[in-house]
Amino acid sequence: MLIKLTGGTVYDPASGIDGQQQDIYVQDGRIIDAPKDGRPVDKEYDLRGKVVMSGAIDMHTHIGGGKGNIARTLLPEDHRQDPVHRTSITRSGNGHAMPSTYVAGYRYAEMGYTACFEPAVLPINARQAHMEMGDTPIVDKGGYVMLGSDDFLLRMMTANKDQKAINDYVAWTLNAAKGIGIKVVNAGGINAFKFNQRKLDLDEKNSHYDVTPRQILQTLARAVKELGITHPLHVHGCNLGVPGNLETTLNTIQGIDGLPMHLTHIQFHSYGTEGDFKFSSGAAQIAEAINNNKNITADVGQILFGQTVTASGDNMRQHANHRFASPNKWVCMDIECDAGCGVVPFKYKDQNFVNALQWAIGLEIFLLVEDPWRIFLTTDHPNGAPFTSYPHLIRLLMDRSFRNDMLATIHPEAQKMTTLASIEREYTLNEIAIMTRAGAARIIGLKDRGALSAGNWADITVYTENSDRQTMFTKPDYVFKDGELVVKDGEVVKVTWGTTHIVKPDYDLSIEKDLKPYFDKYLTMKLGNFKISDDEISEDGRGSLTAHPLRGAA
Amino acid sequence: MTEITEVPSPFCGMGTDDLSIQVDGTTLKVTANGCSVNTPAFEQAIADTVPRIAGQAASLEAATTKAAELLRNTHQPVIGGCATDVNGMRALLALADKSGAVVDNLNFNIARRNLLALQDSGWMNTTLAELKNRCDLLLIVGTDLEAFAPRFFEKYLWNEEAMFLDNTANREIIYLGKAPSGNASTSPTGQKARVLPCADADLPDVAAALSALVKGHLLNAQSVAGIAISELQLIADKLKAAQYGVILWGAAALAFDQAELTVQTLCNIVKDLNQAGTRCSGFPLGGKEGDQTANQVCGWTTGYPARVNFARGYPEYDPYLYDSQTLLSNGEADALLWVQAFNSSALPPKTHLPTIVIARSGMKFEKDPDVFIPVGTPGIDHAGHAYRLDNVVAIRLKKLRDSGLPSTAEVLSAIEQAL
Numbered sequence: 001m002l003i004k005l006t007g008g009t010v011y012d013p014a015s016g017i018d019g020q021q022q023d024i025y026v027q028d029g030r031i032i033d034a035p036k037d038g039r040p041v042d043k044e045y046d047l048r049g050k051v052v053m054s055g056a057i058d059m060h061t062h063i064g065g066g067k068g069n070i071a072r073t074l075l076p077e078d079h080r081q082d083p084v085h086r087t088s089i090t091r092s093g094n095g096h097a098m099p100s101t102y103v104a105g106y107r108y109a110e111m112g113y114t115a116c117f118e119p120a121v122l123p124i125n126a127r128q129a130h131m132e133m134g135d136t137p138i139v140d141k142g143g144y145v146m147l148g149s150d151d152f153l154l155r156m157m158t159a160n161k162d163q164k165a166i167n168d169y170v171a172w173t174l175n176a177a178k179g180i181g182i183k184v185v186n187a188g189g190i191n192a193f194k195f196n197q198r199k200l201d202l203d204e205k206n207s208h209y210d211v212t213p214r215q216i217l218q219t220l221a222r223a224v225k226e227l228g229i230t231h232p233l234h235v236h237g238c239n240l241g242v243p244g245n246l247e248t249t250l251n252t253i254q255g256i257d258g259l260p261m262h263l264t265h266i267q268f269h270s271y272g273t274e275g276d277f278k279f280s281s282g283a284a285q286i287a288e289a290i291n292n293n294k295n296i297t298a299d300v301g302q303i304l305f306g307q308t309v310t311a312s313g314d315n316m317r318q319h320a321n322h323r324f325a326s327p328n329k330w331v332c333m334d335i336e337c338d339a340g341c342g343v344v345p346f347k348y349k350d351q352n353f354v355n356a357l358q359w360a361i362g363l364e365i366f367l368l369v370e371d372p373w374r375i376f377l378t379t380d381h382p383n384g385a386p387f388t389s390y391p392h393l394i395r396l397l398m399d400r401s402f403r404n405d406m407l408a409t410i411h412p413e414a415q416k417m418t419t420l421a422s423i424e425r426e427y428t429l430n431e432i433a434i435m436t437r438a439g440a441a442r443i444i445g446l447k448d449r450g451a452l453s454a455g456n457w458a459d460i461t462v463y464t465e466n467s468d469r470q471t472m473f474t475k476p477d478y479v480f481k482d483g484e485l486v487v488k489d490g491e492v493v494k495v496t497w498g499t500t501h502i503v504k505p506d507y508d509l510s511i512e513k514d515l516k517p518y519f520d521k522y523l524t525m526k527l528g529n530f531k532i533s534d535d536e537i538s539e540d541g542r543g544s545l546t547a548h549p550l551r552g553a554a
Numbered sequence: 555m556t557e558i559t560e561v562p563s564p565f566c567g568m569g570t571d572d573l574s575i576q577v578d579g580t581t582l583k584v585t586a587n588g589c590s591v592n593t594p595a596f597e598q599a600i601a602d603t604v605p606r607i608a609g610q611a612a613s614l615e616a617a618t619t620k621a622a623e624l625l626r627n628t629h630q631p632v633i634g635g636c637a638t639d640v641n642g643m644r645a646l647l648a649l650a651d652k653s654g655a656v657v658d659n660l661n662f663n664i665a666r667r668n669l670l671a672l673q674d675s676g677w678m679n680t681t682l683a684e685l686k687n688r689c690d691l692l693l694i695v696g697t698d699l700e701a702f703a704p705r706f707f708e709k710y711l712w713n714e715e716a717m718f719l720d721n722t723a724n725r726e727i728i729y730l731g732k733a734p735s736g737n738a739s740t741s742p743t744g745q746k747a748r749v750l751p752c753a754d755a756d757l758p759d760v761a762a763a764l765s766a767l768v769k770g771h772l773l774n775a776q777s778v779a780g781i782a783i784s785e786l787q788l789i790a791d792k793l794k795a796a797q798y799g800v801i802l803w804g805a806a807a808l809a810f811d812q813a814e815l816t817v818q819t820l821c822n823i824v825k826d827l828n829q830a831g832t833r834c835s836g837f838p839l840g841g842k843e844g845d846q847t848a849n850q851v852c853g854w855t856t857g858y859p860a861r862v863n864f865a866r867g868y869p870e871y872d873p874y875l876y877d878s879q880t881l882l883s884n885g886e887a888d889a890l891l892w893v894q895a896f897n898s899s900a901l902p903p904k905t906h907l908p909t910i911v912i913a914r915s916g917m918k919f920e921k922d923p924d925v926f927i928p929v930g931t932p933g934i935d936h937a938g939h940a941y942r943l944d945n946v947v948a949i950r951l952k953k954l955r956d957s958g959l960p961s962t963a964e965v966l967s968a969i970e971q972a973l
């Protein structure tokens with residue numbers, strides 16, 4: 001079927017197109033050049049006056065993996081407030097802070113998103129992440145595999161194994177768990193908590209292993225680079241949420257020796273200790289460091305006010321924060337000599353000084369980082385806020401007077417502690433398209449997604465231009481996924497199943513000579529049963545795998 | 555004849571995956587690492603392979619069509635059992651969504667003791683590999699652990715080596731409440747477990763006393779439920795002194811009123827210890843036969859564990875109201891679909907309502923249900939996924955033989971299509 005999207009105003013930063021009117025042709029799921037053979041168009045959409053972008057990509061959102069299910073089970077009262085009825089084509093479920101998987105897929109698609117990436121896939125529980133994402137319709141998905149608090153890596157580092165051996169282990173794990181990148185959460189800290197350490201600074205040693213977080217970050221960042229994995233090491237830094245952690249974050253940036261590094265939910269790592277409350281904004285210094293270090297990218301993890309739940313691998317910090325749980329219940333787990341998790345419900349309040357300033361810090365970082373290709377729009381769903389708040393966040397970035405109206409309503413002391421009112425920048429549609437599409441596809445290493453040039457998969461979102469950007473981005477007119485119309489007027493009209501994006505770096509098979517006895521002796525699963533096979537993703541007839549090339553490969 | 559090694563078991567709940575199984579046609583023989591739970595479950599011979607409608611042999615298509623017919627126009631069907639693998643549970647929930655059914659996991663009343671504690675105040679828990687490598691003190695509350703999981707001690711406590719213990723035989727085991735039925739808890743060097751027995755019904759009091767002692771409160775009583783306070787004080791001291799203490803309970807064994815409050819007390823003891831500066835973790839010994847699988851898949855599909863009602867077009871959760879046994883006995887339900895792919899002796903509840911049974915081959919009935927469809931067992935007749943009793947790790951089940959039996963997922967999907 002040949003589809004023609006006629007006359008839309010196209011924002012396709014990957015192709016350098018910034019608001020030009022042009023036609024787009026789609027055939028067999030892909031975007032093609034205008035056919036020259038005069039073939040008839042089977043279906044035409046008149047998009048004159050409408051804004052056309054590629055499908056949005058959420059590069060950091062917790063949509064799969066055990067902690068999400070703990071969060072769901074923990075909060076029945078939250079679900080009761082947002083029941084979702086089944087329709088003739090969609091499944092029932094529920095939403096808000098941690099929606100059920102089906103509802104997450106529908107709601108992402110209804111907002112114009114066509115791909116989502118789970119950033120905390122524990123290798124030992126990657127199956128669950130893939131099964132949950134396998135039940136998340138329409139959108140493509142993928143995951144970053146968590147290392148850095150696993151005993152095997154820390155044992156290797158303590159034993160001074162060479163970088164080559166570590167690279168083999170990293171590549172082996174990534175293949176076994178089927179991820180597209182490597183994530184590290186509070187490097188070594190989740191592990192240290194198991195030895196009863198309650199905090200771990202960048203240069204502090206694990207009480208059992210002879211390693212520091214800085215060494216772990218350097219080792220893993222080097223592995224990622226040397227293996228040719230496109231996505232830089234995805235780093236959830238030390239000291240999340242701790243006043244003064246700004247210094248740790250700057251130190252982390254400096255200490256990575258110029259290696260590519262992505263700092264996630266940087267808002268939670270940008271705090272100073274000034275002022276009466278000993279809590280202040282470090283946004284300016286952080287933004288400056290990002291501006292000056294081209295090897296660094298970041299997503300913000302913006303908080304927005306209201307009830308949510310924080311679900312993190314960082315059980316060391318989650319345990320420390322449990323006293324802020326609202327409602328007052330929380331879960332921490334140590335998991336399989338591999339990782340851990342902490343789930344703490346949170347209610348961010350605009351009249352709470354710390355929460356209000358956190359809100360402002362996130363926005364300051366968004367607005368002070370100059371290069372939209374290196375900063376990404378996230379709320380670290382559901383940690384800062386549910387992903388359904390993205391249209392509101394986009395309006396805050398694009399509309400200064402709206403932003404200042406909101407600023408005027410928050411805790412007065414927080415207003416005094418932020419420079420937000422003086423920042424004039426308003427994001428353009430092109431910049432929004434960069435941070436939510438072109439830049440995201442590039443940083444993840446997605447070939448043929450996130451752009452509208454011929455050859456790309458036809459993930460396309462069409463909006464009606466509206467000066468109220470929240471309204472505009474809440475309800476696209478059309479969303480096409482792989483060339484199929486899946487959303488019309490903000491509602492799902494067809495349910496499809498996206499693919500799972502992975503990379504498959506090479507490694508020396510002899511790494512299993514060390515791994516097999518480790519599994520046999522210490523773990524509870526055989527090495528052979530640990531590895532996820534391709535058919536586990538595809539056997540139900542819905543899922544598929546898409547492997548992306550490594551850097552330097554064709 | 556072939557031998558398949560590293561076979562994971564869906565039966566014991568421990569996710570044991572070191573079994574060797576000899577396959578001869580459709581006959582299985584466990585040749586290594588079997589146990590009293592796993593071996594008979596694997597070796598059980600295939601009995602029926604043909605579906606029956608009202609006792610008469612029928613084709614699979616006729617049986618699924620008939621099942622759909624029975625479910626059509628019902629007002630409140632109940633899907634009970636829920637003993638299957640992840641794909642089976644996915645199909646079960648799809649059918650429930652479409653037919654407006656109540657979904658009720660057969661062991662929900664047991665799992666509820668944990669779920670209510672979790673949903674009220676949360677917990678700090680651990681998993682098997684952490685226990686295997688870190689635990690230096692295991693406090694077992696109200697549970698005969700080795701009867702529940704025969705190989706637990708051998709695999710996770712008396713393992714030859716642990717990463718963080720010099721000698722695993724030095725681990726300390728304490729039973730509070732129920733005494734062990736055998737000697738599995740005796741260490742390889744002959745060190746016997748400390749046992750502080752009490753009646754099940756007294757566990758709430760004993761747990762409350764221990765909680766008070768952990769908090770440092772003074773108790774005036776000399777004993778509680780026959781256990782000297784000094785003995786409980788010793789446990790509190792040991793928990794505080796442990797490197798990585800673990801408090802284990804099996805909710806199934808806590809068969810007394812408001813057992814969830816005792817679970818909550820245990821969870822709070824763990825939290826208090828961590829708050830006071832010691833590492834300690836809980837270990838709720840989850841169920842078997844797909845209990846965890848049912849709750850996990852229902853969790854991500856609906857947001858709630860596996861006792862939900864789809865009658866209003868969206869999932870509603872009530873841990874009491876949607877008890878299938880109650881719905882059947884008080885006349886609120888009007889059809890029963892029973893799913894039990896693991897255990898042919900786990901019969902559906904007795905009812906005069908139209909009944910469809912999708913179960914492991916060999917299930918014997920007093921009176922044949924309206925529709926009976928024998929299905930393959932996950933991990934024997936088809937591949938699949940199941941959750942372990944620590945409720946975190948999903949294991950990959952293998953297909954061991956070609957029996958021609960359909961999977962639960964295939965059968966339930968066919969019914970859904972026919973509906």
Ligand SMILES: [Zn+2]
Pocket residue numbers: 060062119264265380383
């Ligand atoms: Zn995150």
